[in-house]
Amino acid sequence: MGSVGVVGAGAVGQTVAATLVASGICPRLLVVSRTVEQARALAADLDDMRQTTGSPVQPEARRVADLIGCHAVVVAVRAAFTNTRAADVRMGGALTNAPVIRALATTLRGYQGTVLVVTNPVDLMTRLFAETSGCPRVYGIGSNLDSARYRLTLAHLLDVPATTVHGHVIGEHGDGAVVCASSTTVNGTPAAVPLAEVRAELRTRPGQISAGVGRTRSGPAGAVLSTLRKALGLVDGTEELTAEHRGDWLGIPLRFTAGQPVACLPALNADEDAQLAATATKLRDAYQALRPSGPTPNSQETT
Numbered sequence: 001m002g003s004v005g006v007v008g009a010g011a012v013g014q015t016v017a018a019t020l021v022a023s024g025i026c027p028r029l030l031v032v033s034r035t036v037e038q039a040r041a042l043a044a045d046l047d048d049m050r051q052t053t054g055s056p057v058q059p060e061a062r063r064v065a066d067l068i069g070c071h072a073v074v075v076a077v078r079a080a081f082t083n084t085r086a087a088d089v090r091m092g093g094a095l096t097n098a099p100v101i102r103a104l105a106t107t108l109r110g111y112q113g114t115v116l117v118v119t120n121p122v123d124l125m126t127r128l129f130a131e132t133s134g135c136p137r138v139y140g141i142g143s144n145l146d147s148a149r150y151r152l153t154l155a156h157l158l159d160v161p162a163t164t165v166h167g168h169v170i171g172e173h174g175d176g177a178v179v180c181a182s183s184t185t186v187n188g189t190p191a192a193v194p195l196a197e198v199r200a201e202l203r204t205r206p207g208q209i210s211a212g213v214g215r216t217r218s219g220p221a222g223a224v225l226s227t228l229r230k231a232l233g234l235v236d237g238t239e240e241l242t243a244e245h246r247g248d249w250l251g252i253p254l255r256f257t258a259g260q261p262v263a264c265l266p267a268l269n270a271d272e273d274a275q276l277a278a279t280a281t282k283l284r285d286a287y288q289a290l291r292p293s294g295p296t297p298n299s300q301e302t303t
């Protein structure tokens, strides 16, 4: 296992980086942010963590171009903007984050490792990164976090251990998320899913976390670590990730075996099928509407 890069030293990037140091998953962790000072500060803080915990992971402040040699790169950047949306909140970052993602993807053209995009709206940013860079292994984090929240919520509502719940949330990491209730099981038996309560919890949970502690960060960091383990072939298993599926980019379950993914969509009932088709159309239209606006940031300034 080689090095891992993290781009973006904000709430999510810091938590991802600290999680990776604590996990001991890689020998070197290259951190990059908008300024050299941010990257150096994060690397120093992580170095303190390495020293206090005896972690084998060596953090280093680097530039985007240095990430070409990494086994995996996690993209957790966010352009500065004020999100005033009440609905479809994650779509609020589309136009401001797109030029940043485009610039990163341009610098990393030809990269052959695994890229995990966290930046929202993640389904659009994942496709944008993949199509701009031409990188062969680009996945978006989001539907796996939604699925984890779904299983946790259902476990609470049905008063069963979360480990007994199997079910997916697919489609968009956003308002177009599709809860695959018809294929959900508890202890292998089809579950009676209280859909309205589940949907309400999935809709309000991220906002409640952000309202309480500023940003969601630990959940996404866990989703990144879990995906890295599978995508890098350390363990086999399934993650719901944004990936290309029949010409569209949306969250689908991918079964990783020795690091190689195979799509494994659950059986959908007519309602779920219609919801997924509507979400695919929404994401396709939103992606088409993403056009370069204003000057593209110079990725060389990104250190």
Ligand SMILES: NC(=O)c1ccc[n+]([C@@H]2O[C@H](COP(=O)([O-])OP(=O)(O)OC[C@H]3O[C@@H](n4cnc5c(N)ncnc54)[C@H](O)[C@@H]3O)[C@@H](O)[C@H]2O)c1
Pocket (backbone or CB within 6 Å): 007, 008, 009, 010, 011, 012, 013, 032, 033, 034, 035, 038, 076, 077, 078, 079, 080, 093, 097, 100, 117, 118, 119, 120, 121, 122, 141, 142, 145, 173, 215, 216, 217, 220, 297, 302, 303
């Ligand atoms: N997919 C998910 O499940 C999920 C969950 C939580 C957050 N997010 C998203 O992750 C992104 C990051 O969130 P956050 O809370 O860490 O944001 P943040 O504002 O705390 O941090 C963003 C970081 O990106 C850096 N940055 C900005 N432009 C850059 C550039 N050109 N190059 C390198 N770094 C740059 C900033 O300096 C900052 O350190 C957001 O888009 C957020 O919506 C996604």
